[in-house]
Amino acid sequence: MKKNIPNKIHIIGSVGSGKTTLARVLSTKLNFPFYELDNVVWFRHKAVDIRRTEVERKEYLDTIIDSENWIIEGIHNEEWVSNSFHNAELIIFLDTNYSVRTYRIVKRFLLQKLGLEKSNYKPTFQIFLNMFKWNRHFEEVGKPNFYNKFGKYSNKILVVTNKSDIENYFN
Template sequence: MKKNISNKIHIIGSVGSGKTTLARGLSTKLNIPYYELDNVVWIRHKNGDIRRSEEERDKYLNTVINNETWIIEGVHNDAWVSNSIENAELIIFLDIDYSVRTYRIVKRFFLQKLGLEKSHYKPTFTIFLKMFKWNKHFEQVGKPNFYNKYGIHSNKILVINKKSELDSFLKDLDYNRI
């Protein structure tokens, strides 16, 4: 039997968990636009990014949320993101192992420095080091904070811990689209 496919999906996870890759893939598969929360926070420019004011950021995010379909991905789970999480029909929490995320951070940095992977930011050594800090912070603070704030939405949270679980979810998604 065919299941309803979610039209409003929020993906959360740490740096290196696969949020953007999953959002991009689901966007193509479901024909739903995806948005990166980092691009909600920052206005991207060749000469350097400019942080949106809180008012601009919130207005932009609410404009996205008011659409009929969207996929929003990001590490953020602060109060300004709560409308996205609450309005999502499906919340995918990529709770990938810390060591796997660490490996992906290293791999991404080298691929970006070699020009084999694009990024919205300049891949500096400073940013590289910050990613380790952000990864650790998410593990110690962000993850518990997510469950404390948004655990009430457990009926629509899908926790994915490893690639095999993600593959199974995507296979089910393909099956339910037939």
């Protein structure tokens, strides 16, 4: 039996879980646009990033959600993102091992500092330290919050702990 490919996919996970990488791969494979929630929160400028107002953020996200197909990825699971989870046909929860995420945070920072990996932000030492804090916060607060708020969508949540979980789903 052939599985229908979802047109609207929301990927959530901690810092270093592989959200952006997976979104890029699926975007290429499915020919869908992908959006990073951090770029919904922030209006990116060369000189300085400007935080969108709550109204601007909601309007921008609603425009994405109203389109025919999309992949949205991010760590966010606050109320302003709930419409995305509601409208997603598939929610991929990346539950990558904590130590793997920690390794990826270090690797990403080094590659960004060496200019070998692009980032949406200036890779400062403070952001590097914050990523460890955000990783721990997601593990202790974000993950339980996600399941408390959005567990009602369990019929469309795919929990992914490794690459083969995704390959099995899409093949």
